[in-house]
Amino acid sequence: MLDRTIEILSDLIAFPTVSSDSNLEMMAYLADRLEAAGAKVDVLSDAVGRKANLFATLGPEIDGGIVLSGHSDVVPVTDQVWSTDPFKMAERDGRLFGRGTCDMKGFIAATIAMAPVFAKKIQHRPLHFAFTYDEETGCIGAGHLAKELKQRAFRPSAAIIGEPTGMRIIEGHKGCYEYTTRFQGLEGHGSIPDQGVNAVEYAVRYVARLLDLKNELRSKAPPRSRFEPPWTTINIGALNGGTVHNVIAPKAQVDWEMRPVQVSDATFVKEDLKRYCREVLLPEMQKTHADADITTEIIGEVDGLVPVDHNEARRIVSELTGANGADLVSFGTEAGIFQNLGMDVVVCGPGSIEQAHKADEYLERDQLAQCLKLLERLADKCAAPAPG
Structure with missing residues (x-):
């Protein structure tokens, strides 16, 4: 099974599939692959027909199913120095190299390799495959898939998101809010700055405000926050604007994000920035x-994945792995979207987030084997009646 999974991973x-x-x-x-295993498959196109989600079901289309989910897109390799072709998998020293090996095509490959096994064992409780874009x-x-799933007659009850966690069970993570803020000024000659509006200068002041808020958020960390770091973070991803030295820049753009540990922090940041723009910068x-x-x-x-006291997905994965307890992480996933649909959700998958997005991204062969063991035990679990 491991060799078959590695072959599928090589294909993937x-x-x-850069975003x-x-x-x-x-x-x-x-x-x-899924249709060959007997699954009912829906490929759901985006509005322009360039990308698609996939949702497939093995077993009866009834409530109470378990979702195995992963995203198909990967980050760019631009300006990264790879020792091998990033889109041709290479194996050496027990490691599988290639863009997306751990984030997160390794998990997807394992679920596809296991599909025929699931098909033979599933009796009462359905198993769903949810693969997304972007x-x-x-x-x-995932946001578009959620709208589709709300229209279906049946509702899954649990989901396992296979992001790279080293096969640890993750029951919570911060939200991920991403923004692009654009500044429209007035072009002019650099020698007469008062006759223009330098968009870059105002963008820099906006970034300075973000940095002030970044520091202020440290003092707002919940007293018993289990996150690392325990506070909401802000990151400036890019600042672009202007053309040449002696022209007042008419346009500028700031790409930034925040990872809130609580919704109130996100509200605080957004309201502060709106007020700053309305009362200071724009006038x-x-x-x-x-x-x-x-x-x-x-x-x-x-939205983030909120830890809850009663979580069937956590219980299932704990039983299958023998792990005690669950952790939190700072990186974001699609888990909160599935949780908002009413499912119990955990994040658990092969590989390390430390390898994701880097040159020479890799997945340990042993991690993939551990993932397959989890899925093999899950196949036996799916042979039992669904709860309720």
């Missing part, structure tokens, strides 16, 4: 140029 790595590109060929491959750019695909900009403006685009506002 060969699909260069900016289509994932349709990979989804067609997954659909063919997780890396705001969990867009100054529009004094010189009435059409000057500041706009913020929401790239994605993905």
Whole structure:
């Protein structure tokens, strides 16, 4: 089974599903594999037909099923120095190298390899496969899938999100809110700055405000926060604007994110920034140029995974792995979207987040074997009646 999984993983790595590109060929491959195993498969296209989610079911279409979920997209390899072709899997020293091996095509490959086994063993409790697009750019695909699942007659009750956790059980993580803030100023000659509105200068002041808020959030950490770090974080991803040295920059853009540990922190940051723009920056900009403006685009506002006392998914994975307890992580996943649909959710998958997004990303062969053991035991679990 491990060798078969590695072959499938090699195929998946060969699909260069960077978030900016289509994932349709990979989804067609997954659909063919699942249909061959006897699954009912729906490939759900996005609005323009360049990308798709996949939702498949083995067993009866009834309430109480278990979802195995992963995202198909990967981050770019631009400006990264790889020792091998990132889209051609290589194995050495027990490690499987390639873009997406741990984040998170390894988990997807394991579920596809196990599909025929699941098909033979499932009797009463359905098993669902949910593969999404554009997780890396705001969990867009999962948001669209959630709308689709709300319309279905049956509701799964538990979900396992296979992000790389070293096969640890994760019951909570911070939210991930991503934004692009754009500044429209007025172009002019650099020698007469008072006759223009320098968008870069106002963008820098906006970033300074973000940095002040970043420091202030440290004091707002919940007293018993289990997150590391325990407070809401802010990151400035990019600052772009201007053209040449002697032209007043008419446009600028700030890409930034925050990872709230509590919704109140996100509200605090957004309200503070709106007030700062409305009362300070915009009046100054529009004094010189009435059409000057500041706009913020929401790239994605993905809620965190909230730890709960009663979590069937946590109980199931604990029983299958023998692990005691569950942890929290700071990185975001699609788990909160599934939780908001009423499912009990955990994150558990092969590989380390420390390898994700880097050159020479890899997945330990042993981690993949551990994942397969979990899924083999889950197959036996699916032979039993669903609860309730």
